[in-house]
Amino acid sequence: DGGITQSPKYLFRKEGQNVTLSCEQNLNHDAMYWYRQDPGQGLRLIYYSQIVNDFQKGDIAEGYSVSREKKESFPLTVTSAQKNPTAFYLCASSRQGRSEQYFGPGTRLTVT
Amino acid sequence: DQQVKQNSPSLSVQEGRISILNCDYTNSMFDYFLWYKKYPAEGPTFLISISSIKDKNEDGRFTVFLNKSAKHLSLHIVPSQPGDSAVYFCAASGTSGSRLTFGEGTQLTVNP
Numbered sequence: 001d002g003g004i005t006q007s008p009k010y011l012f013r014k015e016g017q018n019v020t021l022s023c024e025q026n027l028n029h030d031a032m033y034w035y036r037q038d039p040g041q042g043l044r045l046i047y048y049s050q051i052v053n054d055f056q057k058g059d060i061a062e063g064y065s066v067s068r069e070k071k072e073s074f075p076l077t078v079t080s081a082q083k084n085p086t087a088f089y090l091c092a093s094s095r096q097g098r099s100e101q102y103f104g105p106g107t108r109l110t111v112t
Numbered sequence: 113d114q115q116v117k118q119n120s121p122s123l124s125v126q127e128g129r130i131s132i133l134n135c136d137y138t139n140s141m142f143d144y145f146l147w148y149k150k151y152p153a154e155g156p157t158f159l160i161s162i163s164s165i166k167d168k169n170e171d172g173r174f175t176v177f178l179n180k181s182a183k184h185l186s187l188h189i190v191p192s193q194p195g196d197s198a199v200y201f202c203a204a205s206g207t208s209g210s211r212l213t214f215g216e217g218t219q220l221t222v223n224p
Contacts, residue, residue: 006155042116042201042214042215043156043214045211099161099205100161103156
């Protein structure tokens with residue numbers, strides 16, 4: 001079964017700790033994306049990567065970092081510098097040259 | 113600057129009737145538009161898309177209309193079913209394969 005997996009589904013952290021969210025895809029897609037969703041808001045782009053070893057900041061990259069060492073994996077680190085880290089985080093991927101993005105199930109991060 | 117806007121946070125319709133979800137955009141460089149459906153605590157699912165060279169695209173019960181001069185698109189669902197109850201996001205991209213910009217979403221409720 002091809003798809004995108006995100007783990008864990010729910011994550012709890014104390015304020016001041018860094019946390020890494022996992023995203024893996026076996027769709028052989030070149031591009032991968034990270035979004036966050038807050039209540040009553042749309043999806044806001046954090047970072048994206050169109051090829052391995054390259055990534056670009058999205059609209060709200062401050063306080064986040066990513067890596068793209070493998071085509072299948074695009075982990076997102078939420079650092080202690082992120083002022084409001086509690087949110088629902090979504091990972092997506094797409095084929096090169098295509099706008100349709102396919103999403104994982106999401107990770108709900110709660111920081112207290 | 114909200115480049116893609118969904119002005120109705122919610123919409124309620126009766127089962128069997130038509131649901132019409134609206135979306136406006138401001139960026140004239142957008143030339144590809146998509147609709148996604150999202151259930152709570154899940155990732156969005158791609159529904160239907162339309163290129164700016166068309167004004168209509170149909171897939172089963174779902175039809176998307178694009179009015180480029182008005183910078184407006186709409187998603188029609190007919191007949192509406194209770195299982196269609198979800199949040200619907202419209203999204204736009206500048207060129208095929210480029211990043212997506214999402215609207216805030218519209219919560220559709222279809223009453224039996």
